[in-house]
Amino acid sequence: MSAIRHIVFDIGKVLIHYDPNLPYSKIIPDEAERRWFFSNVCTSAWNLEQDRGRSWADAEAELITRFPDREADIRAFRKNWRAMVPYAYQDSVEILTSLVDAGRDVTMLTNFAADTFREAREIFPFLNLPRGVTVSGEIGLIKPDVEIYQCHAADFGLEPSATLFIDDVMENVEGAQASGWQAVQFIGAEQLKSDLASFGVTH
Template identity: 50%
Template structure:
């Protein structure tokens, strides 16, 4: 069946994201940054904000667990703007090409409700697709099957005619389990090739 709906992830697909950037001044040594992230389970902690916990609560919880790291913990939100420094221009061009060709394009992202409005202000192309599901706003996160079901229902997607693009293998596999086709994003030119293999016309 021909693809009609194309769902993009945002971070590391349309917008560059690097959590290390928040700590380049405070922890200039990469090994020190990695030790800090591992000590506080940064990915797990950050995911809770993506799942709907406020940044204020998240900081309080982690600072109570690691009081000797409180300054660094609070630094992430202060420097969050540094973690999304630029768009991935070729990916944005692909997205715009698909919209121009009449494909139904939407966004599905793990992103905190507190910081997504900042991204919207900085990157106006996020308003160009038909709509977006932001995990922090609905309190669900990829790869939970519920968030795919939610997005499918809200936007009226036909799963057999839907392709999902994400940089996370877990999220891609979850989309496939939901009945969608899915592409693991690595770089824009490869994305073009993968879309064409699915019969999607892209510049």
């Protein structure tokens, strides 16, 4: 196993909290109806297409055509996005910051819509500390497709076998491993500290 020289962080649910239920608990107060809405209308698969680069206008239009009676609820998704990311995980941010301060090569790779990521950088200034970031919505590729890892490695000059990727979604971890990277699933900050130590990464 190669010594780790590059560390790549996912963002959502690793560094910042994300939960669409937070604003929608007020928009659609009935829990069963809200669950139906996220299962059938503004689904994870629908939202992922914005991470792939689809515009919000096109995304909304596609759903409003199918669910015209839910237009207000559909448009509320983008309008209330900031309420879905209410805080950062400070213990995780401290790990990232300490790695950067220690001179480690830290970058980020995220499934994120281009416009909401620009907002995220304003809300959470620590997202500007790493050397750079690959945002899926900006390049039209998403995790766990192997191509996005290859693109990130090429753009930032990473040696795959010397790269450690941190992501909360196992499929994304496996995508990184399929690209020749080392990778761990994020469970929490304490586990991440242990994982980093097991790879010989001190900070």
